[in-house]
Amino acid sequence: MDSKDVVIVGGGPAGLSAALVLGRARKKVLLCDAGTPRNAAAEHIQGFVTRDGTPPQEFRRIGREQLRPYDVEYQNVRVLSVERLDSGFRVGLEGGRVVETRRVLLATGMVDVLPDLPGYRELWGKSIFQCPYCHGWEVRDQAWGVLATDEHMLDFGLFVTGWSKDVVVFTNGALAVPPEQRSRLEHAGVRLEERRIRQLLVREEHLHAVELEDGARVARQVLFARPPQRQTPLVQQLVGQLGLALDEQGFVRVDEPHKQTSVPGIHAAGDLTTLLQGALVGASAGAMAGYMMNHSLNMENATRGG
Ligand SMILES: Cc1cc2nc3c(=O)[nH]c(=O)nc-3n(C[C@H](O)[C@H](O)[C@H](O)COP(=O)(O)OP(=O)(O)OC[C@H]3O[C@@H](n4cnc5c(N)ncnc54)[C@H](O)[C@@H]3O)c2cc1C
Incomplete structure (x- = not known):
């Protein structure tokens, strides 16, 4: 069976940052991205130290390139399902691939619901x-x-x-x-x-x-303007199927600093967890999720003796 330590869903600032941390911590990672970033309409990412003024696609390209030395597999693919197993999760990808993983990181961003106002x-x-x-x-x-x-x-x-x-x-x-x-x-x-x-x-x-x-x-x-936002279809699905908890504003509830959701083993970082949204804020949250997931995996490995 195709197996990983962590499957990261979403290759924006949060997911890329978590992947870098986990890759450098010698974890086997699959990073999946459907290619629909929130800032797709923007010409530049501003206010990100060392990346001020970088086009969003270029930012992501650099992020993926810097993952190359590590055991991080990147796939431009949508994750369709996450099922809980006795130990870990089974993740289903568009196209039929199925991967077993010990942890999942949701870094799926949010969907802006733009009003119908002409223009x-x-x-x-x-x-x-x-x-x-x-x-x-x-x-x-x-x-x-x-x-x-x-x-x-x-x-x-x-x-x-x-x-x-x-x-x-x-x-x-x-x-x-x-x-x-x-x-x-x-x-x-x-x-x-x-x-x-x-x-x-x-x-x-x-x-x-x-x-x-x-x-x-x-x-x-x-x-x-602040148009209303909604969670992505995958997150909505996990709310129904696994009881993933949202807060009163509709963001995925996480405990700090672990970024663990109400479903043990599923973590979340980035826009989907907070109204304080920004590329650097998302990258920071992704890094923190990476540290915390790696800590729990290392401790689990060490206490199992392997
Ligand atoms: C128009 C606009 C301009 C902005 N400009 C700036 C700026 O200049 N500076 C700044 O700091 N912030 C800016 N932001 C905010 C910034 O873009 C976000 O805060 C940041 O992108 C959040 O990162 P993220 O990783 O949480 O989510 P995202 O960057 O949205 O990435 C989430 C990724 O998850 C993927 N995904 C979702 N569901 C699935 C699935 N089921 N399977 C696989 N992949 C999935 C999506 O395709 C997407 O690529 C802007 C936002 C907007 C809307």
Whole structure:
């Protein structure tokens, strides 16, 4: 039987980082990636020390290349199933390969559910961003908009004034703005636009204006937004089949610092576990999961006498 110490599901920053740790710790690893990274629409990864400005595909290529010296097998393939065995797990891959493994690391990221608003999908990653730490510098002092889908996003309108003083918060008619938040925005010079949005106007692949329900246009160059997220189909499947626990926000629950999920032997790291999402944060979590999985494997081997 095809067997490994660890199967890692997901070859983004979290999975690659865990694979490097485990490979260097002499573990037999299979790293599977379906090739659908969260930042696929972005041109560069920003804010990652030594990799600032690197295209996402290049980042992953370097990550995979640096795994070559180790016993890490990389497959560009989707993992379809994870079944629990008496000892370890059986992992089923697209194409029919089945692998037995002692541990599984879920590093599957999250899926952003983009709204149907005309222009949104086209502009995602080009003029619509989720994180000012990732993309704020490049668009500093430009005309910013914030799509406020909840009350926290109203305060986000205040926060982003650190990058641009020209900020409009759009509620898209979906929020009753409390008076104290209204006056805080006003005090900070942030405009509030409460009319519904009809469409986002695109010019040369970038945002040009936000068109409101009555046809009025608000000239904007970038929008910051937090579209809802969901877990990948595999994680949803494991919630049903193995009782993998999610927290109240829908992230996979892990214990710190081990990154073990509610299913012993299955660990998780990266975006799927937290709202604090970023490439470097994911890579750090992946490394920590790698350390902890390796520790438990070494201790298990040593106490078994082998
Ligand atoms: C538009 C955009 C721009 C961003 N820009 C930046 C930036 O500049 N700087 C920054 O720090 N962060 C940025 N981020 C955030 C950053 O991309 C994520 O935080 C980071 O990629 C998370 O890493 P991860 O390894 O957890 O998940 P991901 O990078 O999403 O990788 C998960 C991988 O798992 C794979 N997968 C899922 N299910 C399966 C399965 N069943 N079998 C096999 N593989 C599977 C997917 O195909 C994917 O490749 C950006 C995000 C977005 C949306």
